[in-house]
Amino acid sequence: MTKQHANWSPYDNNGGSCVAIAGADYCVIAADTRMSTGYNILTREYSKISKLSIVHSALQMHDKCVMASSGFQADVKALQKNLSARHLIYQHQHNKQMSCPAMAQLLSNTLYYKRFFPYYSFNVLGGLDNEGKGCVFTYDAVGSYERVGYSSQGSGSTLIMPFLDNQLKSPSPLLLPAQDAVTPLSESEAVDLVKTVFASATERDIYTGDKLEIVILNASGIRREYLELRKD
């Protein structure tokens, strides 16, 4: 008998793009809400942005950290669940929320833990660091990460990145003394830029579209905005 499932893969790609931009006192994280496989749309209302924490008491501080992920949805879900659980344990042990850089390290460790059967997820983590400055961390699927001023991941990232480079060109990380990677834009300018890059990526990337979800983190808390994108 011939082998039946030689071509079966444990992975799928559900598409979608994510962008994060860090400013002096804010962070903008955005992703489209389309989930697709092959030439089919599975849902138009799937949020790729996860808060990574379970809000369970009124005393709790506001969130300082969100993650946007594209790739294989089942792996993304598993990863989010894992991180949320680890974060809950942290809260119980330390009676405070994890800082964004700490969460970034945790995410890296979690990804590398599965080095030889990786989570097929491409993440950007955005938030505010301990000084209240915006920070963005960008990852590969096995946990290599870097703190940057802006980043994009997912199916439309190759389309989005050049324009972000053009508009936000950050200083080289090799410069001495080290310079801040945060972007010089104001919060509303950054939101406009995110809308522009997504509208552009939607024109040309078939896996990006339907709706744009933008999460804005700043000193006064967390805010969400939505923008309709092309639905074809």
Added chain:
Amino acid sequence: MSKSTVDLPPKGGFSFDLCRRNDMLEKKGLKPQSFLKTGTTIVGLIFQDGVILGADTRATEGPIVADKNCEKIHYMAPNIYCCGAGTAADTEAVTVEAFENEKFVLYCRHGQLTAAITSLPYRSRIKSCYSTDTSEETSFQAEFHNFQLNYQGYVQAALVLGGVDVTGPHLHTIYPHGSTDSLPFATMGSGSLAAMSLFESKYKEGLTRDEGIKLVVEAICAGIFNDLGSGSNVDVCVITKGHKDYLRNHLLPNPRTYVNPNGFTFPKKTEVLLTKITPLKEKVEVIEGGDAMEE
């Protein structure tokens, strides 16, 4: 290659010069290339006084939209139009070659659409084999065998062809391998299932022109919104006896959703190393007239 001393442009047909080289490259582990495809939803239906064809306008290259507003309904004869799906170059070539085909044109002229169409599909395959230089019999045979083995054995075009002749309206589908179907309503391409679901639930005999257009638009929209290979706008072509309406971009359901109201500026100006300016001379046009010169 050619026996004549002067190399003249060939008279047409395929050339297989590069097949061996490309084959060698592929065997060395280079990935075969992908071509421009029209992911596509194309449909057609027969209504009470003719045929309506419809198509979306997206052309894709992998996951990227290469053309947002391409034309997929091709002209074949005054009373015949044809929608193409598949490899973009092939659909174009098959339709262009068709009205260069004597038999096809002859049948069209005599108003025998069915015969005209059945003369089509195999021809495109056969011609591609026989048009090589027959003096090189062995290499031709090798090439033919080669491209049969390869995935490229067929001209990869799926067509929905509609027209009206003396015997009334006709609608045909032609599959890439050459088989044909005659149907009252048909869909093709990656969005064919989405479109067919609407036809199956709403089509009935003796639709009016407006009902027909509405149903075609709905079917194409189903493809546009539910199939990622199809997108952008709706093209419609209505053919009735002795008359046709090509409604290019009949519906534009997908405009760009956001343009930054404040615009943007480039933070850093482009650095130019060298500039060369060539002024262009005005072309002098000679108008003939006046007295002819003496011989």
Added chain:
Amino acid sequence: MSIFEYNGSALVAMVGKNCFAIASDRRLGVQLQTIATDFQRISKIHDKLFIGLSGLATDAQTLYETNTITSGYQRLVFRHKLYQLREERDMKPETFASLVSAILYEKRFGPYFCQPVIAGLGDEDKPFICTMDSIGAKELAKDFVVAGTASESLYGACESMFKPDMEADELFETISQALLSSVDRDCLSGWGGHVYVVTPTEVKERILKGRMD
């Protein structure tokens, strides 16, 4: 690896108000090794008609080689010269695009590994731009066309930066910025740019400074 990625290239053409621009990078590489940094991918067919060929450099040169027209009956410049002799006029960009398409489709089952970008001024100086895949499927656009290994980046950059009806100077700035920011995100193209801006009265050819990595 795909054979299209062997040499690396970036090509883009944009339409402005009664003018057009066509630009390319200047790198010629063999996979990741850079061989030349002043490579010409764009060539002139006549004063107001340009063609850029992305993809495998040897095929690109075979297609348009201007100097040695000894045996290549299919070469573009040769074909255009034949047309000029027969018709005593320059070819219209639309006609030329069809010619290129036909030449490429002739090799449907053993294609040239290059993707052309054609840009020209047609009747009444109406700009025309067009690209094709390697077997000649024409893709006409009203705004911009791109090709090469940096094509995805270029699509994104052009889609964000392009504005309709730009004048020649603004068009130059836009196409240059789009090209340079795109090639910086592509390993296989770069080393500056080569831009032609063509208006009805003049051709401005510029060489751009870019990152040298």
